[in-house]
Amino acid sequence: MESKTTSDDFSRPGGNDGPLHGVRVVDFTTAWAGPMSTRIMAYLGAQIVHVEGPGRVDSWRLPLEGGDPRRYPSGEWGERPYNRTSLFNTQNVGKLGLAVELKSDDGLQILESLIRTSDVVISNFSAGTLARLGLTFERLQSLRRDLIVLEMPAYGLTGPMSRHVALGPSMEAACGMAALTGYGDGRPIVTGPAYMDPIGAFNAVSVVLTALAVRARTGRGQHIEMAQCEAAMHWIGEELLAADDRRGRRRQRDVQGNAVTYAAPHDAFRCAGEDQWVAISVTTDAEWATAADIMGIDHSGPADALRTVLGRHRNRDLVRRVVEAWTMTQEKHHAAAALQSAGVLAAPVCDGRDVAHRSDLDHVGFFAELSNRDVAATQYQGLGLQLSRTPGRAAAHAPMFGEHNDFVLREMLHLPAEQVRSLVEAGVVADSPTVAAPRQAVVSTGSHE
Amino acid sequence: VTVAANLADLVVVDLSESIAGQFCSRLLADYGAEVTLVEPPRGSEIRYRGPYRSGARRPDDSLTFFHLNTGKRSVTLDLSVVSGHELAGDLVAAADVVLLPPRGPGRDAILGALQDAARAVVCGVDDFAAGSEFEDWSGSELIFQALSGVMHENGLATREPLYGCGYRSLYAAGSMAYSATVAALIEREHSGVGQHVTSTAATVAASMNYNRGTQFFYNGSIEPRDDPATPRMTLQCADGWVVAFANGPRWAGTCQAFNALDLLDDPTLGSERDRLHRWGEIRERFQRAALSQRIDDVLAAAEVHHSVVARVAQPAELFDDAHLKARDYWRSVEVDGVERPVLGPFARFSETVLTVNRAPCLGEHNDEVYGRLGISEFERDILRDSGVI
Numbered sequence: 001m002e003s004k005t006t007s008d009d010f011s012r013p014g015g016n017d018g019p020l021h022g023v024r025v026v027d028f029t030t031a032w033a034g035p036m037s038t039r040i041m042a043y044l045g046a047q048i049v050h051v052e053g054p055g056r057v058d059s060w061r062l063p064l065e066g067g068d069p070r071r072y073p074s075g076e077w078g079e080r081p082y083n084r085t086s087l088f089n090t091q092n093v094g095k096l097g098l099a100v101e102l103k104s105d106d107g108l109q110i111l112e113s114l115i116r117t118s119d120v121v122i123s124n125f126s127a128g129t130l131a132r133l134g135l136t137f138e139r140l141q142s143l144r145r146d147l148i149v150l151e152m153p154a155y156g157l158t159g160p161m162s163r164h165v166a167l168g169p170s171m172e173a174a175c176g177m178a179a180l181t182g183y184g185d186g187r188p189i190v191t192g193p194a195y196m197d198p199i200g201a202f203n204a205v206s207v208v209l210t211a212l213a214v215r216a217r218t219g220r221g222q223h224i225e226m227a228q229c230e231a232a233m234h235w236i237g238e239e240l241l242a243a244d245d246r247r248g249r250r251r252q253r254d255v256q257g258n259a260v261t262y263a264a265p266h267d268a269f270r271c272a273g274e275d276q277w278v279a280i281s282v283t284t285d286a287e288w289a290t291a292a293d294i295m296g297i298d299h300s301g302p303a304d305a306l307r308t309v310l311g312r313h314r315n316r317d318l319v320r321r322v323v324e325a326w327t328m329t330q331e332k333h334h335a336a337a338a339l340q341s342a343g344v345l346a347a348p349v350c351d352g353r354d355v356a357h358r359s360d361l362d363h364v365g366f367f368a369e370l371s372n373r374d375v376a377a378t379q380y381q382g383l384g385l386q387l388s389r390t391p392g393r394a395a396a397h398a399p400m401f402g403e404h405n406d407f408v409l410r411e412m413l414h415l416p417a418e419q420v421r422s423l424v425e426a427g428v429v430a431d432s433p434t435v436a437a438p439r440q441a442v443v444s445t446g447s448h449e
Numbered sequence: 450v451t452v453a454a455n456l457a458d459l460v461v462v463d464l465s466e467s468i469a470g471q472f473c474s475r476l477l478a479d480y481g482a483e484v485t486l487v488e489p490p491r492g493s494e495i496r497y498r499g500p501y502r503s504g505a506r507r508p509d510d511s512l513t514f515f516h517l518n519t520g521k522r523s524v525t526l527d528l529s530v531v532s533g534h535e536l537a538g539d540l541v542a543a544a545d546v547v548l549l550p551p552r553g554p555g556r557d558a559i560l561g562a563l564q565d566a567a568r569a570v571v572c573g574v575d576d577f578a579a580g581s582e583f584e585d586w587s588g589s590e591l592i593f594q595a596l597s598g599v600m601h602e603n604g605l606a607t608r609e610p611l612y613g614c615g616y617r618s619l620y621a622a623g624s625m626a627y628s629a630t631v632a633a634l635i636e637r638e639h640s641g642v643g644q645h646v647t648s649t650a651a652t653v654a655a656s657m658n659y660n661r662g663t664q665f666f667y668n669g670s671i672e673p674r675d676d677p678a679t680p681r682m683t684l685q686c687a688d689g690w691v692v693a694f695a696n697g698p699r700w701a702g703t704c705q706a707f708n709a710l711d712l713l714d715d716p717t718l719g720s721e722r723d724r725l726h727r728w729g730e731i732r733e734r735f736q737r738a739a740l741s742q743r744i745d746d747v748l749a750a751a752e753v754h755h756s757v758v759a760r761v762a763q764p765a766e767l768f769d770d771a772h773l774k775a776r777d778y779w780r781s782v783e784v785d786g787v788e789r790p791v792l793g794p795f796a797r798f799s800e801t802v803l804t805v806n807r808a809p810c811l812g813e814h815n816d817e818v819y820g821r822l823g824i825s826e827f828e829r830d831i832l833r834d835s836g837v838i
Contacts, residue, residue, distance in 0.1 A: 019636035044632050062697075063721070068678065070670040086667045090660040137799070156797075161772040164752055169681050170759035173692040178683075179763045180614035183605070188683060188690050188761045191613050192602040193676075198657035199617070202624040207796045209631040210456070210480055214801055216638045218452045226796035230778060233767070235620040237516035237792050242500035243764035244790050245512070249503065252765070258591065258612050261499050266591055268600070268609040275673070277610055279595035340586045347586075347595040349610050351671045352661030355598040360581035364652060367662065379666045384622065384653030385629040389644035390636055 014096040014404070018045025018392025023212065025120040026051060026111070027095065030058045032168065032194060033228065034124030034152065035091040036201030041120075041208070042094035043383055044392045049114060049408060050095045050399060053102055054430040060088040061401065064433055073375055082401055082433060083374040089398040093370065093380055097399025098408045099430050102133055106428045111135075112143055113413050119221075120148045120208055124200075127153040127162045137223040146221040148211045152204050156227035166228075168194025175229040176243075177236055184256040196232055203231040256316070264312035265319045268349055271332040277349035278332045280323065280339060285309065291344045295326035355381075368394035372403075402431035454800040455481035459634075462487060462541050463521070464528065464559065465548040466494055468616050469650060470574040471517040472623030473630065474548055478520035479795060479803050485818060486521045487540065489528070490836055492811045508811055513616075515808045519782065519791060523809035524818045525838045528555035532837045538562030539822050541569070545643075546630055549573045570633040570643040574626045577651045593618040593650050598658035606675040621657060622650035677729045683761075684732075684739040690761035691744055693751075695735065697721060702754030706747050709738035782807045812838065 015021060023046040027038040035050070035058070042048045052058050066077030071085045078084050098114075101107040115121060121140060123130050130136070130151060140149055151157065154166030155174070169190040172178050177196075178188040207224050215221055233240060243253065258267040258279075268277040282288045285307065297303050303322050305311040312319055327335055332348040339346035348354060356379070361367065364386065371377040375397065382394055409415045409429065423429050459482035463474040471486070471493075478484040486493065495517060496508040502515070526540070527533040528550055537559055541547045547569055550556050556573075563569055576588035586592070594600040594612040604611040626648035633644050655662070664670060680696035684707075695703035700721070704713035712734055718724050724731060739747070744760050751758035767773060768790065778793035784807050794803050815838055819829055832838040 019632040021636075022639075040628065044628075068725075070664060070668065070672070073667045075668045075670070086660050086664045090663045155772060156776055159772045159775040164748070164759070165755055165757050166759060167694055167757050170692045170694070170757050173683075173690075173761040174759040176762050176764040176767055177614055177617075178690075178692065178761045181603075181611055183608060183611075187685075188692075189604060189611060190681070190683065190692055192599050193659040193672075193679070193681075195599065195613070195617070195657065199621070202621055202628070203795070205628045206476060206624055206631070207798075209628050209635065210476075210801065211798065213456060213631050213635050214454050214480075216635060218454050218800070220454060220800055222454070222798055222800035224796050224798050227776075230773075230776075230793060231795050234516075234792055234795055235617050236615040236764075238500055238513040239615050240764050240767060240792065241502075241512045241516055241790065244768050245500075245502050247765045247768070252763070253500075257609065260591075263589075263591075268595070268612075270609070277595075277601075279591050279600070279612070281589055281591050343587070345587050345589055345592055347592040349595045349601050350598050351601045352598055352658075352665040353669075353671055355596075355655055355658060355662040356665040358596065358655070360578050360583045361652060361655060361662075363581040364578045364649065366652060366655065367666075379663065381656060381658075381660060381662045383625070383656050384649050384651075385625045386647040386649075387629060387633060387644055388646070389642070390633075 014042070014049070014094070014396075015047035016045045016094070016393055016395045017390060018043065019387060019390045020044040020046040021390070023047070023120065024118040025049070025122060026115055026118045027122055028130075029122055029124040031060050031124075032091055032197035033200030033204065034122060035060070036198055037204035037208070038095065038122060039091050039093055040201065040205045040383060043394060045390070048095040049404075050092055050097050051111065052097070052099045052401065053107070054099055054427060054432075054434040055101065055103075057082060057401070057433045058088055060091065061085060073378065078374060080374055080400070080432070083372070089375060090380055092398035093368070094395045095399055096404040096408060097402060098405055099402030100405075101428050101430075104428050106423060106426065108134070110409065110413065110423075110428070114408065115140060115143045115147065117412065118144065118147070119212070120150070122150045122152070122204065122208065124152045126165050127155075127157045141221070144221070146215055146219060148208060148215065148221045148224070150204060150208050150224045150226060152200060152226045152228055154228050156230065157225050168196040171196045171229050171232065175232045175236075176240060177232070180236065180239055180253065180255060182255045196228065199232050199235060200228040203228070259313070259316065264309055265316070265323065267316075267320070269320065269323045269327040271327050271330055271335060273331070276332045278327055278330070278335045279347050279349055281345040282312070283345070287344050288312065290342050291339060294338055294342060295323060297322050297326070370394065370397040372397040372400055374400055401433060402429065405429045405431060453481065455802060457481035459483065459546065460544045461485070461546040461548070462544045463548040464537065464550040464555070465574050466550060467574055468495060468498075468513070468517060468619040469622035469626060469648065470548045471495060472620050473572065473574065473626040474521065475517050475519065476627045476795070477546065479805070480801065481804055482546070484521040485540065485814070486518055486523050486809065487526050487537065488523055488811060490525045490838065496811070516792070518808040520804055520806040521809055522814035522818065523812055524815050525812040527837050528558070530837060532832070532835065534558035536822075536837070540818070542566065544569060545634070546570045546572065548626075552579070566643070568637065568641065568643045570630050570637065571645045572626050572630045573645070573647045574622055575647060575649045578649050583651060588650055590616045590618055593654040596651055597654035598661045599654070602659070602672055602674050602676070604674055606673060610674060618650055618654040618657075622648050622653045625653050678725070680724075680728050682732045682735055684736050686739045686742050686744045686747060689744050691739070691747060691758050692761060693735070694757040695731065696724070699756045700724070702751070702756035703758070705754050706750040706756045706758055707735055707738045707742060709735055780805055
């Protein structure tokens with residue numbers, strides 16, 4: 001039996017008393033999907049060691065010299081921009097940061113020692129990256145017999161697309177989602193900056209937790225290959241099965257903006273102000289009558305056609321005209337509240353400012369105030385799950401680059417001070433990056449920089 | 450004795466009546482748990498959600514229901530009457546996991562029945578947080594996407610924002626419910642005690658935006674829809690659409706993949722900083738190059754040059770997709786003597802075997818499940834004639 005970590009290790013940085021207390025994860029991921037998955041596990045109490053290298057910096061810290069000012073506190077890069085971007089700092093809350101050069105034998109040895117004391121290894125690098133480092137599953141399992149290893153490449157470890165590199169939006173194209181979104185002119189639309197990344201994160205958490213639950217029963221670890229596209233296809237499973245069903249009838253799905261079969265209207269309508277919108281969904285004729293009353297819509301004219309569900313579907317331009325005649329005079333939050341209080345589904349289309357001020361998020365403690373040396377106290381976005389007895393929490397600010405090198409080497413791996421000093425001098429571990437960009441193309445950065 | 454490397458023997462009762470809840474219990478069923486779906490006598494609301502399978506009869510023709518409920522058992526039960534509360538209490542008494550019905554008298558009754566079930570993991574999948582400003586609001590995919598901060602950025606700057614497709618925020622809430630539930634089961638291995646877990650769709654959806662709440666707190670900036678500074682490109686080729694990226698270290702490779710050599714040779718676009726404010730123009734120039742290219746050729750070149758390009762797949766095309774075929778992705782199950790496709794494994798585990806089975810017909814397991822509770826055939830007829838099951 002391998003040496004188990006002691007509970008003392010977990011009372012120190014990293015980990016909390018959530019349900020995964022006592023689980024240690026080597027987080028070999030970058031950008032969004034992978035780091036968000038380990039952030040969720042950190043919230044649930046696992047101790048996460050986020051591994052970077054002096055020459056292999058998490059791409060969400062980049063560019064090293066500072067990028068789009070919108071990502072930085074007060075729009076300022078500061079002395080160490082890589083410790084100050086909202087992208088990295090949001091998705092790495094509650095983790096330990098280790099920066100070790102894996103291309104050196106010493107560095108690889110440190111990683112292997114760490115894996116010997118760990119329960120889970122997660123990699124979101126392109127297919128074959130772990131194997132190229134010599135870290136095949138067989139090798140990893142020889143370090144720890146009951147280890148759980150998750151690889152989450154875009155298209156999988158095999159098949160003709162497995163050698164392609166990918167990002168969230170390209171995966172959204174490949175898995176069928178982009179073709180289901182658009183304005184009806186045939187042009188596909190991918191969702192915002194990279195919706196596939198949080199989807200990949202959620203899926204990764206679910207498969208790792210499954211393997212941990214199975215290990216608790218069997219005592220055995222395992223290797224998991226999660227092709228992000230294949231897992232995400234389940235999230236539109238009914239649309240895919242319907243597409244197959246229509247194939248026989250040579251019919252394609254109509255994609256027309258926000259239109260759906262279960263509500264009409266089902267759309268965003270312009271409100272007072274610049275680029276302000278309210279989303280409204282009407283599922284029955286009675287709801288339409290209620291909404292029309294609130295909006296002062298006169299059914300004696302052309303709007304008479306809108307009393308029926310087919311009328312509202314066939315006359316979407318007319319619906320927009322009569323609804324916007326009201327919404328354009330309204331502040332979006334007020335419009336939504338007025339409709340909801342009458343039983344009509346509506347919501348403001350929120351931008352970042354609106355999300356930051358959502359009272360329902362505040363109510364559940366969604367935001368956590370965290371800080372470190374390079375970033376003053378700031379509110380960080382949280383997660384949407386709650387546990388009554390072992391709640392978990394956002395325990396600490398995201399690590400600065402290499403912030404916990406000393407803790408990992410001295411306290412967790414019990415290396416003597418002298419050896420740690422020589423590793424620093426040799427550049428095997430470092431607390432600042434040495435190159436401008438990672439050479440290895442990565443999966444799912446969702447990066448805009 | 451070999452212990453099965455899955456979640457077999459886990460007893461799950463799903464009363465959630467929601468896409469999120471049924472996705473959560475679908476994952477549990479995939480991994481071998483014994484999941485009983487409790488439906489109102491006319492059928493789960495999800496049975497009345499399209500898209501529908503052609504040529505099939507209601508209420509068993511909803512593909513949304515079919516996809517979400519493979520591998521489960523179905524019993525009917527009216528949770529709005531006292532007799533239903535009593536039976537539900539018996540159903541959940543021995544469960545490891547209970548997915549609660551929506552807030553209301555039905556949920557209160559179940560919570561009452563579970564008061565002494567210390568080992569149960571009790572999962573609520575809610576639309577909005579209890580006690581919050583939106584507690585009494587009604588939610589849907591559009592509503593959660595609108596509130597999340599994602600929809601605001603989705604679509605063209607000149608047009609209305611788009612909610613996306615399908616029910617992705619509801620699947621997200623279901624995925625979170627699954628992870629919270631399994632985390633509680635893992636913790637139960639040590640403590641022997643269960644707990645209540647909650648996944649709230651309006652909150653989960655907000656956790657999926659591009660860090661925009663945090664970004665606002667950092668510096669007050671707000672991202673526009675279809676940000677002109679983004680290097681993401683949706684390009685029309687000679688035979689369809691692709692999504693591609695040309696930023697950072699991918700610049701030269703992407704220029705080569707699209708045979709856009711004028712861009713590669715343009716000295717004014719030599720560095721990432723040069724390109725930072727010109728993505729609108731760059732996209733247009735890539736588009737001109739792409740129009741004469743075939744997707745297969747672009748993809749072959751992209752592979753060589755490590756550039757990020759993917760075909761915009763039409764959903765129907767995925768059933769013949771060479772990559773998915775090579776990976777033996779698609780599976781099928783028998784429904785009424787006909788093989789019907791189902792999606793392939795969520796992930797490939799070296800130890801854990803995933804099970805897949807068809808979705809149940811309405812009330813298909815009433816006799817088996819209620820019989821096991823000691824309710825005789827005669828009593829089942831009484832319950833049926835009373836509209837309870």
